Amino acid sequence: MSNARSRPRRVTIKDIARAASVDPSTVTRALQQSPRVKPATREKIAALAADMGYVPDMAARTLVMRRTGLIGVVIPDMTNPFFRDLGQGIEDEAAKHGLRVLINDTRGIESAEREAVRLFQELQVEGIIVPMARCPQSYYERVREACTVVQVNRPDASFHVSCDTIEGSLLIMRHLLDLGHRRIGFVSGPAIPGEDPKMLAYRAALEEAGIDYDPNLIFGFDGTLKSSSAIVDQLLGLRKRPTAVFAHNDINAIAMLRGLRECGIAVPDDISIAGHDNIRLSAYVEPPLTTVAWPMYELGQKSVRYLYSLSHGKRPRKPRVSAPELIVRESTGGPKAARRKQTRSSV
Amino acid sequence: MSNARSRPRRVTIKDIARAASVDPSTVTRALQQSPRVKPATREKIAALAADMGYVPDMAARTLVMRRTGLIGVVIPDMTNPFFRDLGQGIEDEAAKHGLRVLINDTRGIESAEREAVRLFQELQVEGIIVPMARCPQSYYERVREACTVVQVNRPDASFHVSCDTIEGSLLIMRHLLDLGHRRIGFVSGPAIPGEDPKMLAYRAALEEAGIDYDPNLIFGFDGTLKSSSAIVDQLLGLRKRPTAVFAHNDINAIAMLRGLRECGIAVPDDISIAGHDNIRLSAYVEPPLTTVAWPMYELGQKSVRYLYSLSHGKRPRKPRVSAPELIVRESTGGPKAARRKQTRSSV
DNA sequence: GCACATAATACAAACGTTTGTATTTCAGCC
DNA sequence: GGCTGAAATACAAACGTTTGTATTATGTGC
Known part of the structure; x- marks a missing residue:
């Protein structure tokens, strides 16, 4: 039915240009809704692009634009609900800034953390968020010479978002x-x-x-x-x-x-x-x-805001530290309590 | 101390070439251990690259090489241990093929799934793995015209890896x-x-x-x-x-x-x-x-192997279906069992 | 010291996109 | 109907890397 093996060269802006008999530059501008192209042309090109299943090549775009609109998140353990909440906060805040999020799970392995950071650097992400980093600070100092890094819960890092x-x-x-x-x-x-x-x-x-x-x-x-x-x-x-x-x-x-x-x-x-x-x-x-909970969602949001301001050359104000939250359940009570209950049903 | 705001243009192969007074092409070949460059030159360039903190620009490389060595995984819920095991299998198998893995969490939202697939397509990944897809098959049929997609646990998909x-x-x-x-x-x-x-x-x-x-x-x-x-x-x-x-x-x-x-x-x-x-x-x-468990790790491995063979033009053999595993714990026993026990301690 | 082979390096084009500038097209106006 | 100005489009360079080919250095045997 379909043709995953024949690998039909992916459709580029030039293909659309040829089909519409215009210049590639016109296609670009049409696709980005530039007022420089006549509405009729714009529509024709948009229709053509959709028909032909055009998907822009981020590599080429990145090369000329010098920005990817990507954030990399290096997570030690996906499964931990901690990081789900953090990730959610990151995702939501990133969306507000038109940024997209990429995740890499390191399973708490230091070498995997390095590789993840490296991968994100190669990908030219706008910044990297690293919660609970395993690698030493000296490593991140070095990385930060080339790439914005915001750490979560590492109060010793230069740029960090933490909880007290x-x-x-x-x-x-x-x-x-x-x-x-x-x-x-x-x-x-x-x-x-x-x-x-x-x-x-x-x-x-x-x-x-x-x-x-x-x-x-x-x-x-x-x-x-x-x-x-x-x-x-x-x-x-x-x-x-x-x-x-x-x-x-x-x-x-x-x-x-x-x-x-x-x-x-x-x-x-x-x-x-x-x-x-x-x-x-x-x-x-x-x-x-x-127990006591950390506002991971909030930390996620903050880390993106911080990253954003850093990568926009704003003076990095000392990051504010969020407040943790006490969660009182049933494992604590007054000493030698009068009211003795039998063990309740579990789970 | 460091300078995240000055944004010092990142170091490129040309910078290294200039510092070593050689041509950029020599730098490339030196870095990829080509026998065409004299060992002495190679070492000089390697040292220089390390000193200057060179990180290759994947965008440029992708543009000319037409491959990224990346796999995209679209996950509905990071927190689910299911997907951790799946991810682990994917990661391990990918490493064997020299592939790197990128994850995007959709939180089970269909539009987020579409966006994730789109992002991976723009990034020119070698293939996309989608466990438990929310989007209709018709959508994936379309995507597959441009990009290899392997689905997990969607026996109705063209290319899938599943459990019975x-x-x-x-x-x-x-x-x-x-x-x-x-x-x-x-x-x-x-x-x-x-x-x-x-x-x-x-x-x-x-x-x-x-x-x-x-x-x-x-x-x-x-x-x-x-x-x-x-x-x-x-x-x-x-x-x-x-x-x-x-x-x-x-x-x-x-x-x-x-x-x-x-x-x-x-x-x-x-x-x-x-x-x-x-x-x-x-x-x-x-x-x-x-209960009954699915071998998610194995499914992860299989999905990468399948992806790999598909993207290498091999004839896509009908994917084998893995066998689920019965896990007998204590909630089942013979009817009207003789041996009555008191409730054990929980957790 | 000269021809020759080979080792080492330089040159140049290409990938797909964006963007500043140049060129063409086309109304509207006298 | 030619002129003007604006609207629409075309041209070309650039991004950083790779790679095929051309060129230059180096060594070998006589």
């Missing part, structure tokens, strides 16, 4: 403190504790509330699920258990939920658990997890 | 029959029942087992969660309840799980439930859902 991690963690901590908790545990991430902004917020919040810092309440999480059960053991082994725990991310918090349940500890009645990130699963676990 | 829905549903049905079920219900999807391949498989399997078709065991699902509780009511209202139900997708099956639990009906002891699709949640619900 400390602020988010403070929201969680204040929530727990407001509920009346005085002994609050913290499960740190794989990062060096000293540099961990969540840890900073944890201590700042305690200080704010006039509570002494107790190193016994700090637990180390190495990213594996196995270690989370070790943490539960460690937690339950304490003479004075904390009444609430702030885990550095939801994965971790959910693993703890499971571990505690297996030990017959009720959440939030015996202990409150709060996470961070608001991954999709957090809404479905039993009990649904209190 | 009927076969998958037969797997589910035979599983239920093997367990000893004789009264099996079916929850249909929004599709017209007569054309639904799952319905076809349902009836075929019954016939195979010598069981009469009973229209009372067919339930209509309109895609809303509300309707699933209606289905549960309808189900429980029957004089002779089915001992197992095959739901046309996991969303539906999971909603039923919830509904049945609320009515105090045990799964799988009182009734077995099987779904279709193997969405991520299905492994986490209580009890974990028996």
